[in-house]
Amino acid sequence: MTARLPASTIPDAVSSAAGRAPIYVTRPLMPPLRDFLPYLERIWASGILTNGGPLHAQLESALCEYLGIDYISLFSNGTLALLTAIQALRISGEVITTPYSFVATAHSLLWNGIKPVFVDIDPGTLNMNPDRIQAAITPRTTAIMPVHCYGTPCDVERIERIADDYGLKVVYDAAHAFGVRRGGRSILRHGDLSVLSFHATKVFTTFEGGAVVCSDAKTKQRLDRLKNFGYVDEVTVVAPGINGKMNEIQAACGLLQLEHIDDALQRRAEIARVYRDRLGTVNGIHFLPFAVDVKANFAYFPILVSRPYRRTRDELYAHLRARGIFARRYFYPLVSDFPMYRELPSADHTNLPVATDAAERILCLPIYPSLSEAEQETVIRAIVTD
Numbered sequence: 001m002t003a004r005l006p007a008s009t010i011p012d013a014v015s016s017a018a019g020r021a022p023i024y025v026t027r028p029l030m031p032p033l034r035d036f037l038p039y040l041e042r043i044w045a046s047g048i049l050t051n052g053g054p055l056h057a058q059l060e061s062a063l064c065e066y067l068g069i070d071y072i073s074l075f076s077n078g079t080l081a082l083l084t085a086i087q088a089l090r091i092s093g094e095v096i097t098t099p100y101s102f103v104a105t106a107h108s109l110l111w112n113g114i115k116p117v118f119v120d121i122d123p124g125t126l127n128m129n130p131d132r133i134q135a136a137i138t139p140r141t142t143a144i145m146p147v148h149c150y151g152t153p154c155d156v157e158r159i160e161r162i163a164d165d166y167g168l169k170v171v172y173d174a175a176h177a178f179g180v181r182r183g184g185r186s187i188l189r190h191g192d193l194s195v196l197s198f199h200a201t202k203v204f205t206t207f208e209g210g211a212v213v214c215s216d217a218k219t220k221q222r223l224d225r226l227k228n229f230g231y232v233d234e235v236t237v238v239a240p241g242i243n244g245k246m247n248e249i250q251a252a253c254g255l256l257q258l259e260h261i262d263d264a265l266q267r268r269a270e271i272a273r274v275y276r277d278r279l280g281t282v283n284g285i286h287f288l289p290f291a292v293d294v295k296a297n298f299a300y301f302p303i304l305v306s307r308p309y310r311r312t313r314d315e316l317y318a319h320l321r322a323r324g325i326f327a328r329r330y331f332y333p334l335v336s337d338f339p340m341y342r343e344l345p346s347a348d349h350t351n352l353p354v355a356t357d358a359a360e361r362i363l364c365l366p367i368y369p370s371l372s373e374a375e376q377e378t379v380i381r382a383i384v385t386d
């Protein structure tokens with residue numbers, strides 16, 4: 001009998017029926033390889049590979065400057081950053097969160113023995129609806145974990161007012177929100193902590209990677225300890241910390257990305273503008289509204305598909321796939337529909353009508369710096385005319 005191996009989620013060129021390279025939902029920013037080599041030479045010469053090396057330190061200060069934040073602690077991936085952020089604030093009991101996200105958001109709660117309580121989202125932003133938070137608070141609630149989904153800022157003022165009133169912590173899952181600003185200020189400066197992902201599918205990548213952003217030196221120190229097993233010094237361990245450290249090759253990758261990030265964000269903005277211009281008149285294709293005071297990062301280009309567009313979302317998804325265009329249904333199914341969550345009372349669809357509807361209609365179109373004009377034209381034509 002042949003064992004069934006877990007398949008990669010990345011379709012390869014052979015599966016593309018279009019006779020040309022597949023067009024993925026995203027592709028990493030890949031600076032010239034020759035510019036990476038000097039970093040590798042430094043690592044080889046020093047023999048320092050991880051545990052808070054010089055490139056790690058250099059990337060932390062470069063990111064604080066670029067993002068306009070006070071403190072950052074780098075991690076080996078965004079999920080461990082989320083897990084550790086929760087631990088750093090000693091969050092327990094129940095945490096109010098959104099079902100409309102990548103599964104890592106809620107998983108980070110389960111890994112900490114915390115019960116997620118799902119609340120519905122706002123139809124305009126697809127982020128947590130602050131109107132729904134108060135009714136979900138119980139004596140066991142200790143925190144709110146909203147997500148800046150697709151990099152769209154949450155209603156941070158209202159969320160934080162509720163948190164202040166009830167004495168709750170706020171940890172933003174900002175995995176999508178690298179470089180996003182509102183009113184000229186980094187969105188990462190809100191809440192108690194914000195967590196970034198630098199995965200290969202993200203705007204800024206270190207292959208795998210992530211970070212926790214905070215506003216004081218003491219919290220930064222606690223995060224640094226928790227990601228290093230809880231070590232304070234050679235003989236002192238103060239908490240059951242994990243190994244969440246970013247290594248020197250990842251940090252080097254980040255430093256090189258920073259040299260190219262502004263051009264990459266500009267190209268993403270241009271691609272988004274073309275989609276808006278060309279798809280804006282297609283009946284039944286809707287975009288999320290743009291906030292004028294937001295500097296967006298165009299990490300994703302989500303559309304919502306409904307009548308009178310001639311295909312359902314799933315028909316459009318399949319139609320594009322048949323043409324080698326791998327748009328993705330981020331975020332379908334809802335996190336609350338997965339087996340480890342669906343028995344929770346808050347996971348009931350009657351509690352989550354907006355999220356349930358969005359998950360049925362959402363499709364994220366290809367957007368990444370190296371997407372060519374011709375490739376984007378192929379995507380647009382497949383949606384509009386084919």
Ligand code: T4K
Binds near residue numbers: 025102173209330
């Ligand atoms: N919170 C939120 C809100 C998140 O969205 C995420 C991650 C996290 C937390 C957790 O952060 P990390 O622990 O991952 O740092 C992807 C990513 O794996 C995941 O990082 C991301 N969110 C999620 C939204 O998407 P998949 O399974 O859809 O990725 P995959 O492998 O199908 O890749 C999508 C496309 O990207 C491929 O078709 C081609 C392209 N690609 C992908 C990889 C991995 C490349 O061109 N090169 C690559 O190396 O989950």
